[in-house]
Amino acid sequence: MSTTTIKVPVASLQSPSSWGSRAAIKGQLEKIWKNYGTYITEASKNSNIPKSVIVSFISVESGGNATAGSAGHITQGLMQWNRTYAQKQLQDELAKGRMSEGEKVILKKYGVLNANGNIRAVTNADQINPELNITIGSIVLGQQIDQAWATDVNGLHLDRVIAVYNAGAYGDTGKKARQLTTPKLDTPLALANNVNSITSAYIKKMLGKDGAMDIATSDLKSIIG
Amino acid sequence: MKSNKTIWWIVTGVALTGIVGGIAYVWYKSKKYKDAKANRNIQIVNTGV
Numbered sequence: 001m002s003t004t005t006i007k008v009p010v011a012s013l014q015s016p017s018s019w020g021s022r023a024a025i026k027g028q029l030e031k032i033w034k035n036y037g038t039y040i041t042e043a044s045k046n047s048n049i050p051k052s053v054i055v056s057f058i059s060v061e062s063g064g065n066a067t068a069g070s071a072g073h074i075t076q077g078l079m080q081w082n083r084t085y086a087q088k089q090l091q092d093e094l095a096k097g098r099m100s101e102g103e104k105v106i107l108k109k110y111g112v113l114n115a116n117g118n119i120r121a122v123t124n125a126d127q128i129n130p131e132l133n134i135t136i137g138s139i140v141l142g143q144q145i146d147q148a149w150a151t152d153v154n155g156l157h158l159d160r161v162i163a164v165y166n167a168g169a170y171g172d173t174g175k176k177a178r179q180l181t182t183p184k185l186d187t188p189l190a191l192a193n194n195v196n197s198i199t200s201a202y203i204k205k206m207l208g209k210d211g212a213m214d215i216a217t218s219d220l221k222s223i224i225g
Numbered sequence: 226m227k228s229n230k231t232i233w234w235i236v237t238g239v240a241l242t243g244i245v246g247g248i249a250y251v252w253y254k255s256k257k258y259k260d261a262k263a264n265r266n267i268q269i270v271n272t273g274v
Contacts, residue, residue, distance in 0.1 A: 001264050001266045002261070002264045002265065002266060003266040003267075003268060004266070004267055004268070005267075005268045005269075005270055006267060006268070006269050006270070007270050007271075007272050008269060008270070008271055008272070009271075009272070009274060011274050047262065047265075048262060048263070048265035048266065048267070049265070049267065050267050050268075050269050052269050053267070053269070096255070096258065096259050097259045098258075098259055098261075098262045098263075100262070100263075142262055142265070145261075145265070145267075146258055146261040146262060146265075156267060209274070213269065214271065217269050217270075217271040218271045218273065221271070
């Protein structure tokens with residue numbers, strides 16, 4: 001078992017006030033938990049990603065709106081992953097022996113994984129299905145968490161994962177997150193201060209004071225854990 | 226001066242070592258990635274800072 005510890009909130013990072021007050025974010029997280037806590041708990045168990053991380057991604061990505069985004073858009077849904085890549089990402093997870101039995105059961109339930117062990121193309125209807133969206137979102141997130149660039153001697157850098165999840169791996173922000181630039185932006189503060197404004201705000205909403213993870217692991221610790 | 230046969234053995238030995246090492250490296254990386262999910266244990270600590 002490989003244990004890594006993430007400390008929140010990150011010193012000197014503040015969730016943007018424009019995103020909402022601490023009370024407002026707390027209310028949003030409570031609502032997400034009320035609506036999707038069962039699926040988040042299930043996804044957390046299947047992926048070994050803490051519930052507080054999954055609920056926080058949902059909060060920042062969609063505010064808990066299962067149909068967030070334009071109707072039919074390739075990233076519509078709770079965790080806003082891109083369905084263009086989802087089939088390949090699920091195929092990889094299966095082929096590399098990483099897919100948990102619980103994930104297989106859910107994907108089979110909705111026909112994404114068929115009896116022959118094949119993954120079909122992921123549709124917009126799949127994306128706006130909360131259970132599938134959270135299941136697939138946690139798989140995609142987990143694939144990024146396990147990349148070499150996400151970890152250093154200090155453990156897992158969730159800031160890097162957030163940046164790549166939000167902006168992709170290959171653009172300017174992705175290269176900075178994957179530590180391919182000089183100087184390296186190897187702290188959450190350095191990365192947040194040197195990437196595009198949207199990704200910067202995303203890191204602060206997730207890891208900053210009064211941000212989603214701060215609230216999920218303090219005010220709502222008794223219900224989210 | 227080394228004979229052609231000796232040189233052949235050295236070159237072959239280096240090449241085989243490289244190939245075996247490469248295969249072992251790919252296998253190790255693949256296994257590490259495979260096991261990473263099942264072994265994942267992320268603890269979140271709120272420091273209140």
